[in-house]
Amino acid sequence: MHIMETDGFLFGPNKTGKTYKSLNYHRNAPKPGKSRWQDDFTRDHEFDLFCACDENRWLCVDGNYWGTLNGKVIVGTAEERFSFCPSNANPLVPWHGYPISSCSRDYKIPEQIIEMWLKAEIIDGITAKRIRSAKI
Template structure:
């Protein structure tokens, strides 16, 4: 079932779509769990993994991007080994965001390409290495 996820004040609103849940119907990208979806969205929205204020959200071309780290390794967030969450830009600032797991740089239409600026920010912040970025840009899984 589709549902609105409660969030802290002044944060972007999240709408969880049932078609992207583990038991969702159809051939859509699916999250491993709803808590993983929520924490991936939190990392994208807060621009960090601690939900602390002050960092810029992880935005590329208006879209939010998130991922999860476990002992400095990127976790799998989707049922097809996807490691990143893609949250497309909303039409209006007050609209709820929704997203799904993807493998960046894997589409010929470049829909899931991440800007160099955001990739460099992740390296500067110590979340990813230059070697990780080289793999990601090839559309590969870490």
């Protein structure tokens, strides 16, 4: 279930009590410097991916969540295959996320996250190698 707000749609709480906001500027007309979700990757899909990150603890030491469906499904308009949810220490503020690419200088997917995905069979060895070499 979600609630429409002026800046996006508020989801949750999820199983661990966290809320998530699907922000309009990651959905609508391009805003400089902001990545956008694919139109067919719905807000519900976005929340589901956040919940998978949270429930599986795909969390790095900096407190950021990193997500993927399988390293192959394109979720962003610039062919991004991963999501990033910046650390949120305030439980009163909803989490949010956006699509990223492993070849972005700003978002290097941590090795511990790649290893978690491999162990859980979310990604395969070839995909892990491509992430590590910033090819996808």
